[in-house]
Amino acid sequence: MMDLQLIADAMKKEEHLVLVGHAAPDGDCVGSLLGLFLGLRELGKTVEAYLADKIPAQYYYLKGADQIRLPEGILARGTTVVFVDCGDAERVGDTFLPDLAQRGTTFNLDHHRGNPLFGTHNYVDVEAAATAEIIYELLTALQVPITPDIAQALFAGIVMDTGSFMNGNTTGKSLRIAADLIDAGVDINHSRINLFESKPRAEVVLIARALDNLEISPDGTMAWISLPYEEVAQVGALDLFPETLINYTRMIDGVEVGMLFREIKPGIVKVGFRSKGRVDVASLARQFGGGGHLQAAGARQSGSLPEVIERVLEVVKDVMA
Structure with missing residues (x-):
């Protein structure tokens, strides 16, 4: 596993990045993907985000959710792919695999045990309760200011993967990062209503x-x-x-x-x-x-x-x- 600052330095050199998360996306996948998407755009990068499946409606409130695309024509766009919250490359879904196999530089950002380190650049922290924690630290290493919109996305990821901070994977770091995100502008009431109290x-x-x-x-x-x-x-x-x-x-x-x-x-x-x-x-x-x-x-x-x-x-x- 590479040092996170080395990942940040390598990512800074890229001008066009394609972000992909896993099929049947959950809160950590969506929150991490959007947090990174918004953060890289703060740096002036050209960024696209793709998911093989539609995001659940409970995450529509997050900034940038309407800009996540289904995999159509991805091969013609960019050469650098960032895998977010994917335990292995196949987790992106069958639709993506033929295109992604032909890519060049890849970043693998994840927290799942057993991740085979399939990227050109890998950062897999199995002690992280959520990939959103890794994205927060990466954006900090990139010196990206954590805007309220970024904070809202990453907070959703951490909340969902820790079971509202009740699962055994919750750590002191999880709570410290969550506190930083709240200080950065998370609207707790808005998060609660959308994540837990607005079901179809x-x-x-x-x-x-x-x-x-x-x-x-x-x-x-x-x-x-x-x-x-x-x-x-x-x-x-x-x-x-x-x-x-x-x-x-x-x-x-x-x-x-x-x-x-x-x-x-x-x-x-x-x-x-x-x-x-x-x-x-x-x-x-x-x-x-x-x-x-x-x-x-x-x-x-x-x-x-x-x-x-x-x-x-x-x-x-x-x-x-």
């Missing part, structure tokens, strides 16, 4: 349907939610990915590992893992080609929803035995 009706219906599908293992140590594609489509929630939904599985007394099985299209299932701390779900997710953190991880699996659930539960049972 379809999302609330989806949560209700998900809780109807919640199951608990006989010994009470595992809980999981299954969401078939047809059910999600029926409630009009195909584009909705509520980040806190999986937490209902972990909050049950006695449960050590919670899971969410969501069929994102027929034959493809997205699996989310949450742990109270005893089980390393990042290691668990890697057995299925995924990754993440000690208490929060994910993977994708091919197969029918019942097949994937059976396959994953068998492995989790063995790990917990």
Whole structure:
């Protein structure tokens, strides 16, 4: 891993940068991407930001959210790519990969364990609770003033990846950076309303349907939610990915590992893992080609929803035995 100042110095030399985050973007991905996007523009750089999927509506309030593009014509624009919050290059999504494989200089800014350091320039800090913390430190190294808009974006990233500072990954640094961002102009009330109190009706219906599908293992140590594609489509929630939904599985007394099985299209299932701390779900997710953190991880699996659930539960049972 390179020194962050060396990353900053290398980035200063670039005039045109293409920023990409991971598919099915979450709060840390969106907040980090926008924080860096706005910060580099403060330096007078030509910057573009791309995501393979639409950002969730709860992040529309962030400055620059309307300038994040879907991957159309990316190959014709610029040669320098910055991967933000991507545990590996494939996390950007299948749409991007053919184009990005032909790029030159790449920056890899991330905090996921198991990141293979795939960039020309890599900065991966697995102790960071959120990639947004890394972006804050990078912008500081670049001597970019933290504007209220930048602060708002990075604060959202940290809040969402720390579970509002309640997850075990929260550190003193997380809180110190959050305090600096608040001092820089974060509107706490505006953040709370948009992040947690402005859900589309379809999302609330989806949560209700998900809780109807919640199951608990006989010994009470595992809980999981299954969401078939047809059910999600029926409630009009195909584009909705509520980040806190999986937490209902972990909050049950006695449960050590919670899971969410969501069929994102027929034959493809997205699996989310949450742990109270005893089980390393990042290691668990890697057995299925995924990754993440000690208490929060994910993977994708091919197969029918019942097949994937059976396959994953068998492995989790063995790990917990």
